[in-house]
Amino acid sequence: MHAASSIDSDGFEGVHSSSSSRTPLLRTRALSDQTTCFMDTGEPDVAMPDKKAAVRRVDWLHFLRSLHLELFLFVYAVSYSMRLVMTQDLLLTKACLQRYSINATACRNLSWNTTIKDDVTRYANVHNLALFLIQFVPAGLLSIFVSPWSDRYGHKIPLLVATSGGILQDLTTLFTVMAVSAPLYATVLCAIPNGFSGGLVSVCASVYSNGTRTASAELKTVRFAFIMTALTLGFQLGLFVGGQVFRAAGGNYTAIYVTSAVLLALMFVWIGWTVPFSSQLHRTSRRELVRDLMRLDNLREGGRAVFRLRPGYNRAKLLLLMISIWFILFNSETARNINYFYTETRFDWNPVKFSNVTAFFGLVQLLATAVCVVVLSRLMQVRDLVLACLGVVAFALQNALKGISTHEWMYYLSYVLGAPGGAAGIGISSYASKLISPHEATKVFSFWTTCESLVPAFGDIFSSLVFNAALSYQPGLPFLIGAALQLFPLAALILCLRMPHADPEDDDETMLEPDQAGSTNQLPHTL
Template identity: 25%
Template sequence: MEHDRSSLNVAIIPTELSGAGDVAVVAVPESLVRSQYSVPDGADHLPDKWPVPANYGTTEKAQEAQERETAKLPTYYTAIRLAPLTLLFGLAHGIAGPAYTELMKIRVCGQYFNYTEEVCQHLDEKMYIHQADNVRSATAHFQLYNTLISTIPSILFSILLGSWSDQYGRKIPMLLPFFGTFMAQVYIVLCAHFPMSPAFLLISPVISSLSGGGVIINMAMFSYIGDYTTKRTRALNIAIIDGAMFLAGNAGSFLGGYTLQNDGLEVPFYINCAMTAASFLYILLVIRDRHPQAAKPRLRFECGSLFSVERVKENWRTLSMKRPGNARQHILLVLFCMLLSSTCLIGDGSIMQLFLEFRPFNWTVEFYTLYSAIQGTISSVTFMAAVIVLRKYLGVPDTVLAILATISAIGAFFGYSIAVTNWMIYAASAVGVFRMVIIVVIRSLLSGMVRRNEIGKVMSLISSLHSVTPLLGSLIFTNVFAATSAWWPGFCFVLGAFMMVPVLAIFAYVDVARRGVDVGYNLLESEEE
């Protein structure tokens, strides 16, 4: 890679491993420093020490040293470190969900439509069926606005912060969303105490999304796992954290519903605030950053560089640069699999309740809630145990795990499509118990195809795509279900099965293509065409 060498700064670069005393001295072109950190050309003085661009000065030897040091860590190092944070985050999210929906419904009924308290408390009665339809429809629209507001700014923010965290560490990206979420929950507590238009509730997702929200939390946590794991241990740790988050979310939903019913509308938000504050303190006091630039903060330049156009260019270079073993094509294909599989796996949840509450099943809401909780718990425990056994003890590659998970998903979709009795639903759920492993192995696969100093960029792309899929899945599956439910309620599941076929084909191709190819972290950056 050619640079203007007319003016050079000498930068002392410590190794990225905490506690290591090794340093590397590299000559960094002044023009590169100025463009990377937006320093005006007319500025006479440049600081003595500069943070080096994330993709500059890395060598094969340094990458190998990092891998050797990481291999010395315990197998479940990151899972143990992140487990308390994952449980707190999952519980807080699960507790707040039902309470927020209920608060929105109450405000829509009382303030938006100005229905009386008598009407709002008895919407389930036949005499108020028209009012109930109005409230349900309006609440759904406000929930859609909430989803859009929560998602879009966070996605844009993650594009910048993923690249930034590769250079300055994961700790600040973990802290920011929890601070914003805490402020948003404090605001919701005020909204719960004082009657106001449901439009004011939409300020809460604005506050949380401007600090990153769940998109940045996932990006930072899984990037942190990538920093402290090897190819052999990464899928294990990701599976444990993903499974723990599902378990905590299910437990939080139960706890949120119980406190909402027995203790009032405000109590779930109080609990959420406490757990969010505890999460913030845990990150601040326990989580260690291995990135050396984070140890000596230079806020003026670090924060200024976050909103640089260079961050967007770095993400594009991560996708477009040539890599050994045709890895660039494989990365793009696996990202497409991420988008398609997440759309199917999340989309079927948007119509499952409607599918089971009508003929021929006629399930009640209470029974469906119980079924969902049990299924989610069994699925989480099963895929955590399966990944540990298959990956650690049997040495099954990530691509083979992905193939097995995709087959599990296709089988479940076909099972749901032909189900006419309860036992067929249970059987289809059992067949699909392994399908959520797809997301786990995709994270592991992609982080294994890039350098360590690109993991944040890759995780931000994964989080961004994963945040878009609820909208795509709901749009596709709800419209198909509405158009076909009269003559074949399970047709949308057939569609999901066929949408997963290209995913299966791509994983099979990548599995064959990657055999014999070194997909570790010693990849050298290739020159662009």
């Protein structure tokens, strides 16, 4: 995702998100299909008494019983998140033991020798980068093919495959934990089953797609609120649970991966029991299934929908918003990938303290963003793009202060300043939905999500390499650069604010087909 996605509260942009690492950064694109007035502050809301009456007639008990995939997403996020930080700490421990043959107790705190500490951190960070790339690059590429296929033939198979990949990663990593002499690259290679089975990217895409297809128009907003909450709370609870399990086990990594594997195994059974196979799957030959898996029709249609001519400046706005989301997600990945290494270097934090602090501020960001959206958007009628600007500024301030933090209170304050950062993704997604016709929302946002799934790779590479290069004199440099990069989305959002608004339905036929009478009507200005 946002899916980014991001496990860190930095990475969960858009309350979405970030995902954050996401993707992590994996935002709820489908909200735009039927809820374009969710934050309609620029234009008047449309009264819909019939829809409100329908909501009152909803069988809420039946609705809650239908949230079986949301429960799966919650538990999957807990499993994923609880092993995230512990794997980074495992890499640090192995790097220390194997490069310097120091006993495990001394490796827990290397502040007594800065040279060794920096070398171990660099070595572990490089392997952590490789692990993330193996997990997310194949998964992002697979989503281009798997997402359209699962929309046609059902989500059961992709979810079972992704869950199996997570179980295999846990079990193989468990072997490298028990075999202390196993090299670091063995732990990295354990991520192959997860990456090539779709992993978190496939899971989030399937759950979001299911919500889009099965939720009624009246309940679409509520359904996606549950999905976002399940993902966010799962990430933060996973961090907290991982730290507590690690401490209860006396610093033994085995308990982490056993717990994670058991949770995924339970979810494998849950999906097998609650999600039926698609009837279309039984009526289709294997050759046709494979052929449809290799099709790129949806990606091409999404690209045409994004880049086609639009009334006024709408195409320019849409492209600027899409690129802005990339920068925001890039910023989230910068934070997520090196946060633990940074706090371990600056403040000698252990994984338990880091997990507790990150989980707490992740919940703070979730609540702050929700309050920000309700108060500014619904009560004060602040425009979507202004809300997005507030989120971008919050992210920039958070990264800037985090980058120069020399005391723990400065690090904590950076999270306070960045608490409303999730409003950036919400404001951009909400405004983008008003630039396109309702019938093309799915195509446009599907294309956005596909492109975003590859952004984390660039964020991981950038943050890891810059962190290693500047470790000895300014380990916070990646955060400072990330803060500076937020000037682009801020400028893009301000530019969109200054552009006049155009109805997305205006002059569509005129732009797509020449006037049959041969007249030379002037087309709206487009970029």
